[in-house]
Amino acid sequence: MNTKNKIPKYKIEIVDKLLNLIKNKKTILIASIKNIPASQFQEITKKLRGKAIVKVPKKNLMLKALDNSKKEEIKKLKEKIDESFAILFSDIEAYELAGELLQNTSPSKAKPGQEAPEDIRIEEGPTDLVPGPAISELGALGIQIQIEKGKIHIKKEKVIARKGEKISQGAADLMSKLDIKPFTIGFIPVCAFDTQENKLYTEIKIDREGTIAKLKEAHARATGFVVSIGYSSEDTIKLLLAKAIVSANKINRIMTGEPEPIVEAQIEKPEKEIQETKQEEKAPATEGLGALFG
Numbered sequence: 001m002n003t004k005n006k007i008p009k010y011k012i013e014i015v016d017k018l019l020n021l022i023k024n025k026k027t028i029l030i031a032s033i034k035n036i037p038a039s040q041f042q043e044i045t046k047k048l049r050g051k052a053i054v055k056v057p058k059k060n061l062m063l064k065a066l067d068n069s070k071k072e073e074i075k076k077l078k079e080k081i082d083e084s085f086a087i088l089f090s091d092i093e094a095y096e097l098a099g100e101l102l103q104n105t106s107p108s109k110a111k112p113g114q115e116a117p118e119d120i121r122i123e124e125g126p127t128d129l130v131p132g133p134a135i136s137e138l139g140a141l142g143i144q145i146q147i148e149k150g151k152i153h154i155k156k157e158k159v160i161a162r163k164g165e166k167i168s169q170g171a172a173d174l175m176s177k178l179d180i181k182p183f184t185i186g187f188i189p190v191c192a193f194d195t196q197e198n199k200l201y202t203e204i205k206i207d208r209e210g211t212i213a214k215l216k217e218a219h220a221r222a223t224g225f226v227v228s229i230g231y232s233s234e235d236t237i238k239l240l241l242a243k244a245i246v247s248a249n250k251i252n253r254i255m256t257g258e259p260e261p262i263v264e265a266q267i268e269k270p271e272k273e274i275q276e277t278k279q280e281e282k283a284p285a286t287e288g289l290g291a292l293f294g
Contacts, residue, residue: 014057018065018087021053022074025089026196029097029204030077031187034084035108044104044187052090052097062087073193073200080191080202094192098204105186109176112169116161120175120182124157127178134177140170 022028033041033056045054057065063078090097110120122143129152138145144155160171161182175182189204227239253260 011061014061015065018057018062019068021089022065022069025091027090027094027097027192027194029088029094029192030080030190031086031088031101032084032190033086033187036185040185047104051092051100052088054086054088056086073198076200077191077193086187094194094201098189101187101189105184107181108183108185109181110167110172110183112167112172114167116163116165116167117182118163119159120161122154122158122160124154127152127154129177137170137174
């Protein structure tokens with residue numbers, strides 16, 4: 001019997017376990033674990049207990065499991081698997097799981113020879129570097145400087161490493177001195193597959209701060225619109241009352257011949273306006289306003 005090409009039993013068992021997870025879990029997420037220290041890997045894995053099952057199989061075994069799943073869409077995950085990956089199986093949504101991973105990342109300094117994840121720039125402006133060897137180091141990278149108040153000031157922004165390029169020793173040393181940390185250490189979400197929806201997410205980008213900023217902007221615009229059309233609700237009633245008070249005060253000044261005061265807008269201070277109006281209601285000037293509206 002020729003046993004030369006016989007597949008070891010343990011490999012078959014690993015593929016079967018992976019295939020079982022593929023069939024029974026809602027979300028399959030591939031994450032990059034490049035350059036992550038073993039201690040941080042263990043810490044993140046511990047935090048994910050109860051939320052996801054983390055596996056770091058050999059690439060060929062994972063590819064075999066995906067092929068054996070017989071799902072054409074899920075096979076597209078193969079294109080995203082490199083040599084430094086972990087695969088997570090979970091019952092929670094892909095973006096929720098990705099958010100969990102990103103909460104457990106940390107910035108990291110650059111090392112010579114690493115590929116720049118994005119264009120790395122030295123911004124224009126002051127630094128804490130003092131004149132000395134740093135001047136020649138900056139000059140070697142083509143960075144224009146000037147000395148201001150005993151410190152080095154960057155005169156013009158300079159890209160010291162392009163995306164995908166290897167970071168030089170000089171660039172790495174300078175970033176260390178300026179405390180620039182261009183890398184993120186942790187489980188970085190790459191792509192995910194929803195087995196229930198049969199949907200592939202080829203790019204997972206989560207910008208919490210940007211999303212919150214956009215929501216705040218949208219809320220401000222929506223509030224301004226509903227107030228302008230007079231729509232009343234728990235969220236707009238104070239603003240509507242404040243707007244009504246401002247209008248009533250203006251009519252009152254017209255009725256009494258009072259000059260228009262130069263004051264800042266009170267629409268954002270309804271409680272103060274209400275107090276002022278209560279005081280004005282006690283004055284004889286409001287009799288004309290009362291007569292106008294019966």
